[in-house]
Amino acid sequence: MQFIDQADIQVRAGKGGDGMVAFRREKYVPAGGPSGGNGGRGGSVILVATANLQTLLDFRYNHLFKAKDGERGGPNNCTGASGEDLIIEVPCGTVVYDAEAETILGDLVTPGQVLCVAEGGKGGLGNKHFLSNRNRAPEHALPGLPGEEHLLRLELKLLAEVGIIGLPNAGKSTLISVLSAARPKIADYPFTTLVPNLGVVRKPTGDGTVFADIPGLIEGAHAGAGLGHDFLRHIERTRLLLHLVDATGEDPIGAYQTIRQELLAYGRGLADRPQILVLNKIDALDRDAGFLDEIGTQLTDLSGGPVFQISAVAQMGLEPLLQALWLKLEQMDLLEASWKEPLSGVTG
Structure with missing residues (x-):
């Protein structure tokens, strides 16, 4: 097995889903009002320390890691599904740096220790949130926010007594x-x-x-x-x-x-x-x-x-x-x- 103890990766969290513009159009429900749901939250990128890895070889050829986007909001006030978080396993002893700011984000030493390195974007609000006395039929919703994106440097420091x-x-x-x-x-x-x-x-x-x-x-x-x-x-x-x-x-x-x-x-x-x-x-x-x-x-x-x-x-x-x-x-x-x-x- 090839020993790699340094790697640069780019992590990109998922974008939040867009809010929806929708109105209730049910029979016998006059003036049903807005019913557009919120967009789902984008998935986050999370690092997890594991004792099963001894090297950063997995990151030598794969440099981009992207979590899933959130789903768009649905009618009937249904919130869109949240994007699935991306779980990345790293060896115990991995130090995570923000490569651009040159700051330490975390030090993963013990098995199971987790570090969120990119937060998913929030979902946009559906048109139901914009209902008011002046605007009984809002026809606009908010788009989802983009997720965080970072360039990381991973450094493995062996754990030995x-x-x-x-x-x-x-x-x-x-x-x-x-x-x-x-x-x-x-x-x-x-x-x-x-x-x-x-x-x-x-x-x-x-x-x-x-x-x-x-x-x-x-x-x-x-x-x-x-x-x-x-x-x-x-x-x-x-x-x-x-x-x-x-x-x-x-x-x-x-x-x-x-x-x-x-x-x-x-x-x-x-x-x-x-x-x-x-x-x-x-x-x-x-x-x-x-x-x-x-x-x-x-x-x-x-x-x-x-x-x-x-x-x-x-x-x-x-x-x-x-x-x-x-x-x-x-x-x-x-x-x-x-x-x-x-x-x-x-x-x-």
């Missing part, structure tokens, strides 16, 4: 393939992964945690270099970052600092996101163990936290890493729960 980040070829795809059932493309050259990959990693309790393998960032990613914005956008929703550093690289310290600077430059709180630092590929390190300890000490000083040493390929050091990760998520859950608890013992 843990985001795996790092420079290209740091071993992110290998790690997620070892920890979960995800099978991303893996090769020994940079930029093998061109789209984010999701994988579910099981906790000891049996619950699943979603991991996102974010394609390799490079220097200048915050300004769009190497599709930087496309990649960084998916990190915004992650609760915890797993930062992989290639221990076999020429400059592991520089690699860590490059990603750190990109997170700072991109903003949106990414640099303050809780982070676990990992040295990967320790099995392929040709240098002595003292070099690895030295790099680990420097990274600890820079990050202010522990540095885990693993090999995703050889599956070395994964268990301590996962235990630390589950503990960190549990601590974050407890902290968030304490924020949501109402204050007790406070009198007004």
Whole structure:
């Protein structure tokens, strides 16, 4: 399945039905008066979040979405049928922008969440509404109003608790393939992964945690270099970052600092996101163990936290890493729960 995380669409709500000019012409009912009904309301365009979609592929070739128009009013004061609403399903995590005003209309995160992006037009009034003492036989009605029309930009931001980040070829795809059932493309050259990959990693309790393998960032990613914005956008929703550093690289310290600077430059709180630092590929390190300890000490000083040493390929050091990760998520859950608890013992 092709992964598409951005799409521009045009939505057009239905036009309201026209009001009707009609008069009662029943036998034995002299001067029956006006009886033209109102037009029906036009259908609206509504977005609904669903867990059954993982990409915006459905919007790549279909850009125009139009709801049904309302029906014209009928005789005998009958209101025209309303136009059917157009329901459009989008993946959970879709942010909806007004492409012209550059404003956010909504953020669809949970399954079943709805957002009306175009209201249908009101139906026109029939001639019965224009009856008065001066005009006992009105012969005019109002047309229906046009529905709203908008140009929208849809952006999908993956919903994952843990985001795996790092420079290209740091071993992110290998790690997620070892920890979960995800099978991303893996090769020994940079930029093998061109789209984010999701994988579910099981906790000891049996619950699943979603991991996102974010394609390799490079220097200048915050300004769009190497599709930087496309990649960084998916990190915004992650609760915890797993930062992989290639221990076999020429400059592991520089690699860590490059990603750190990109997170700072991109903003949106990414640099303050809780982070676990990992040295990967320790099995392929040709240098002595003292070099690895030295790099680990420097990274600890820079990050202010522990540095885990693993090999995703050889599956070395994964268990301590996962235990630390589950503990960190549990601590974050407890902290968030304490924020949501109402204050007790406070009198007004």
